[in-house]
Amino acid sequence: MTAAAPAKSSAPNSFAPTAVGLGTLVIFLLTVEILIRTGVISQFIVPPPSEIIGSFYRVIVEEHVFNRFVLTLTECLTAGVMLTVFGVAGGVLMHRFKLLQQACETWVAAMASAPIVLMYPLFLVIFGRSAWTMIMMGFIAALPPVILKTVEGISGTRKVLVNVGRSFNLTPTQQFWKILFPAALPTIFVGVRLGLIFALINIVGVEFLINFGGLGQLINDLAERYDLAGTYAAICFVILVSVLFFMVLEKAERWLRPVH
Amino acid sequence: MAETGPLRRVAVPAPALSPVTLLRIAIILAVLAVWEFLAHSGWLYRDVVPSLLSIGRAFADLLSHGDFYFNLGVTTGEIATALAFGGLAGLAVGILLGANQFLSKAFESYLYYLGPTPKIIFFPIMIMWFGVGPGSKIALGTLSCFFPVALSAAAGMQQIDKVLIRVGKSFRASTAQMVWKIYLPAMRHPIINGVRLGLGVALIGTLLAETKLSNKGIGFLIIQAYSIFDMPRMYAMLIVLFVLAIGANALVGRLGGLHSIKRL
Numbered sequence: 001m002t003a004a005a006p007a008k009s010s011a012p013n014s015f016a017p018t019a020v021g022l023g024t025l026v027i028f029l030l031t032v033e034i035l036i037r038t039g040v041i042s043q044f045i046v047p048p049p050s051e052i053i054g055s056f057y058r059v060i061v062e063e064h065v066f067n068r069f070v071l072t073l074t075e076c077l078t079a080g081v082m083l084t085v086f087g088v089a090g091g092v093l094m095h096r097f098k099l100l101q102q103a104c105e106t107w108v109a110a111m112a113s114a115p116i117v118l119m120y121p122l123f124l125v126i127f128g129r130s131a132w133t134m135i136m137m138g139f140i141a142a143l144p145p146v147i148l149k150t151v152e153g154i155s156g157t158r159k160v161l162v163n164v165g166r167s168f169n170l171t172p173t174q175q176f177w178k179i180l181f182p183a184a185l186p187t188i189f190v191g192v193r194l195g196l197i198f199a200l201i202n203i204v205g206v207e208f209l210i211n212f213g214g215l216g217q218l219i220n221d222l223a224e225r226y227d228l229a230g231t232y233a234a235i236c237f238v239i240l241v242s243v244l245f246f247m248v249l250e251k252a253e254r255w256l257r258p259v260h
Numbered sequence: 261m262a263e264t265g266p267l268r269r270v271a272v273p274a275p276a277l278s279p280v281t282l283l284r285i286a287i288i289l290a291v292l293a294v295w296e297f298l299a300h301s302g303w304l305y306r307d308v309v310p311s312l313l314s315i316g317r318a319f320a321d322l323l324s325h326g327d328f329y330f331n332l333g334v335t336t337g338e339i340a341t342a343l344a345f346g347g348l349a350g351l352a353v354g355i356l357l358g359a360n361q362f363l364s365k366a367f368e369s370y371l372y373y374l375g376p377t378p379k380i381i382f383f384p385i386m387i388m389w390f391g392v393g394p395g396s397k398i399a400l401g402t403l404s405c406f407f408p409v410a411l412s413a414a415a416g417m418q419q420i421d422k423v424l425i426r427v428g429k430s431f432r433a434s435t436a437q438m439v440w441k442i443y444l445p446a447m448r449h450p451i452i453n454g455v456r457l458g459l460g461v462a463l464i465g466t467l468l469a470e471t472k473l474s475n476k477g478i479g480f481l482i483i484q485a486y487s488i489f490d491m492p493r494m495y496a497m498l499i500v501l502f503v504l505a506i507g508a509n510a511l512v513g514r515l516g517g518l519h520s521i522k523r524l
Binding site for chain 1: 366
């Protein structure tokens with residue numbers, strides 16, 4: 001409720017840029033429509049935007065988009081639960097045993113920059129052509145940021161909070177649950193948010209590549225049928241879902257972050 | 261009188277290997293031992309976890325054939341071209357958005373929200389636009405790396421010290437001079453960081469596209485090894501690829517003065 005107040009006061013200022021942004025998008029789509037209708041761009045390569053918008057309903061109803069969406073989301077959330085459990089546990093373990101942190105943190109950071117998703121043929125062999133391939137792919141590819149952010153969050157706990165815990169003679173377990181973990185929670189959530197985004201990207205990608213599962217498979221399926229307008233509409237739909245997912249996670253993060 | 265002199269550090273013999281190195285070695289040995297045990301246990305399907313010896317042989321076989329280097333060259337060329345196109349376009353858009361507050365408010369949110377979306381799903385479109393050859397892979401790599409570079413450049417522009425910009429303006433620098441003499445040097449770190457992130461996603465985009473549809477490149481070799489179920493070869497290729505990717509990432513970071521692999 002309170003968060004809406006500044007948005008309202010800044011609304012008149014932010015209206016013009018938003019309008020320009022949206023206007024540019026509309027003009028771009030209109031230009032493409034005209035270029036296709038006049039034959040400058042072949043409609044066998046790019047379908048007219050009006051046709052893409054028209055095929056949204058068809059794709060949503062005929063291709064069972066809702067079921068696919070639920071499937072992809074379930075895979076993503078399952079990977080998310082595993083990420084949170086194993087990622088946070090890994091981070092806590094690394095913080096608890098400094099030697100382990102010194103030995104492994106660089107490795108985990110290196111893994112974060114490695115193209116883990118390319119291991120999908122290996123996961124196909126291990127888990128078969130099933131939802132578990134997608135879930136495990138999302139989980140493994142998104143694990144490094146969760147571990148790193150957990151370590152960062154716990155290590156970054158303010159000294160004064162740790163000292164308060166010490167002055168109360170807290171046991172190490174109490175110190176962790178009452179002081180370190182609550183203080184690190186916002187940073188840990190940044191890691192989980194990054195992890196969930198990585199998981200979604202990888203899950204949709206692998207669904208598309210192995211032609212199995214939810215939203216990713218839909219695009220592959222429509223492209224193989226050479227349903228151009230449908231393919232473009234499905235891509236727009238997946239992008240929309242990803243953006244919404246991203247926005248929801250961002251809102252959740254803001255809600256969790258303490259106000260200083 | 262007692263002689264006084266500078267304090268000397270008492271030489272403590274340093275252990276040959278630090279505890280961290282020892283732990284690293286122990287972890288690596290433990291992983292290899294568990295791997296070898298699994299390979300011989302028969303608990304998993306045959307060749308899912310091949311023995312270290314067969315992976316080693318596949319590794320040597322891979323590196324001793326010119327075929328691998330040809331495919332590596334193809335993929336490297338595709339990634340480099342994608343990074344050049346996507347990086348330059350991202351840099352131009354980032355500087356434009358960073359320099360103009362109105363444009364930034366109008367368009368930056370589109371970049372911000374489109375950035376973390378799965379780019380591989382654009383591959384069917386890229387095939388239609390650029391064909392089944394390297395063009396579509398380069399296009400996908402370009403699309404992938406455009407977003408991180410553009411967002412980093414825009415953020416870098418907005419963080420430039422205003423004093424530097426005022427100095428440039430007081431010297432009546434032209435727009436090109438402002439870009440070359442003020443903006444680019446001042447935002448070197450964000451740009452390098454963007455290029456580093458862009459390289460990572462361009463590599464993933466290009467290689468994934470190769471696994472989907474191609475007849476050359478490392479992605480093609482990986483999917484070919486999968487389709488003939490040559491698991492040792494696939495492991496060997498993944499190891500080479502990971503080493504190259506992590507190495508390239510660290511190299512870009514070092515060249516740009518980012519002294520370690522930066523955390524996410």
